[in-house]
Amino acid sequence: MTDGSAGHRPTExxxxxxxxxxxxxxxxxxxxxxxxxxxxxxxxxxxLSTLDRTPLRTQAALAQAIGADKTRIIATLDDLQDxxxxxxxxxPEDRRARLLGLTAAGERLRDAAKRDIQRGEDENWLAHLPDxxxxxxxxxxxxxxxxxxxxxDEP
Amino acid sequence: MTDGSAGHRPTExxxxxxxxxxxxxxxxxxxxxxxxxxxxxxxxxxxLSTLDRTPLRTQAALAQAIGADKTRIIATLDDLQDxxxxxxxxxPEDRRARLLGLTAAGERLRDAAKRDIQRGEDENWLAHLPDxxxxxxxxxxxxxxxxxxxxxDEP
DNA sequence: ACAATCAATAAGCAGATGCATACGGTAAGC
DNA sequence: GCTTACCGTATGCATCTGCTTATTGATTGT
Numbered sequence: 001m002t003d004g005s006a007g008h009r010p011t012e013x014x015x016x017x018x019x020x021x022x023x024x025x026x027x028x029x030x031x032x033x034x035x036x037x038x039x040x041x042x043x044x045x046x047x048l049s050t051l052d053r054t055p056l057r058t059q060a061a062l063a064q065a066i067g068a069d070k071t072r073i074i075a076t077l078d079d080l081q082d083x084x085x086x087x088x089x090x091x092p093e094d095r096r097a098r099l100l101g102l103t104a105a106g107e108r109l110r111d112a113a114k115r116d117i118q119r120g121e122d123e124n125w126l127a128h129l130p131d132x133x134x135x136x137x138x139x140x141x142x143x144x145x146x147x148x149x150x151x152x153d154e155p
Numbered sequence: 156m157t158d159g160s161a162g163h164r165p166t167e168x169x170x171x172x173x174x175x176x177x178x179x180x181x182x183x184x185x186x187x188x189x190x191x192x193x194x195x196x197x198x199x200x201x202x203l204s205t206l207d208r209t210p211l212r213t214q215a216a217l218a219q220a221i222g223a224d225k226t227r228i229i230a231t232l233d234d235l236q237d238x239x240x241x242x243x244x245x246x247p248e249d250r251r252a253r254l255l256g257l258t259a260a261g262e263r264l265r266d267a268a269k270r271d272i273q274r275g276e277d278e279n280w281l282a283h284l285p286d287x288x289x290x291x292x293x294x295x296x297x298x299x300x301x302x303x304x305x306x307x308d309e310p
Numbered sequence: 311a312c313a314a315t316c317a318a319t320a321a322g323c324a325g326a327t328g329c330a331t332a333c334g335g336t337a338a339g340c
Numbered sequence: 341g342c343t344t345a346c347c348g349t350a351t352g353c354a355t356c357t358g359c360t361t362a363t364t365g366a367t368t369g370t
Contacts, residue, residue: 013293015269016276017182018204019300022222024179026264026303049173059318067177069358074319094315096366114170123172125299131297138168140284140292145174147283148181224328229349251336251347266347 030120038113043068043076048085048102048110055101057091062100065149085109185275193268198223198231203240203257203265210256212246217255222302240264 014040028042035045046066056062058140059077077100080086085106094147102110183197190200201221211217214232218225232255235241240261246252257265281289 006270013273014297015204016184016280016296017179017186017270017272017294018201020175020179023296023300024172024175025222027175031172032168049170060316067180070317071319071321071359072357090366094317094367098209098318100211117172118168119171119203125171125302126159128302129295129298131289133298137290137295140288141171141174141178142169143288144280145169145178146245147280148178215346225347226329226349226351227327249337249347253348 027121027125030124031117034116034120035113038109038116040046040109040113041076043073044080045110045113047073047076047080048106051086051100051102052110053102053107055087055099057099058097059100063122080106180281182276185279186272187274189271190268193264193271195264195268196231198228199235200268202228202231202235203261205270206241206255206257206261207265208257210242210254210260212254213252214255219241235261 032042035042040048043066046068047062050056050062050065053076056065058075060070063073066073077086077088081088083105084103087101087103091099126138129137187197190197193226195203198221201223203216205211205217205220211220214228215225218228221228232241236243238260239258242256242258243253246254281293286290
């Protein structure tokens, strides 16, 4: 009686973290060369994605939204601004803060990068799910991801 | 007309990586205190989980299975061996390699940790999915995770 | 006006990670 | 026997991450 039939049944499923962790790493590895082709770092792409069309009022809010340290995204923002991809000007109503938003060029680049990334994800990953699982998987994943956003405290 | 109704529709869904990455991080953060309570690091737990009951013949194979550098798991293996949680002896048929396996104590500790971890995952994450999405999500996730395992080259 | 507060920025530190090199012990081919 | 290749191990390096402290300019409350 080693195990596996009638024991204490230690494992019905693998740990979520044990599945999602490596999966995330693999997705990042797929994504990296695509982003490089567009001249973007992972953080830069996270900034462009978050700054979608809704401008943020402070850099600290942006940093928190992408789960980064606020002192670490400054160089990324400098670069994006120098390249004309983001707007970043002092808020006239509170000149301590910097209003952040995408420029038209930033939006174009973001859309192009996102299109390439999602095409890769579709082909390399989602295409290997049965048709009747794909939508449910994406819906459930979106639910859990919303719960994981660093800007809320688990209700 | 800001966005969202009739534009070029740049985003039907969020990037998989953008959802799975932060979700993995959140899961790790939940897991860390549980592992600490059992006296295990993340790598140590990965070792115990992988060494389940199927012994491996080389440390390099173990390192690859958990996606770690083979030179970096040595300290972890030393510690686990000192604590009597794993078996690690030279293969009599090829004394370069070390046969790796769990001891009974290692198996007990692994089961206890896994039980606590999965209970936390059930309560904090899976319980917030609709009943009819949960199983499908887990099945699809397992499919993708199997595809992400570092020991295979995408077929 | 003055003190306390806040945002952005700069700088530093401990730890982890990926990557590369080097060395001793072991095995296998010739 | 000798060369070559492989495993475990030790070590170093460049980078990234989370975290902390300090400075400067701007705002707010009293």
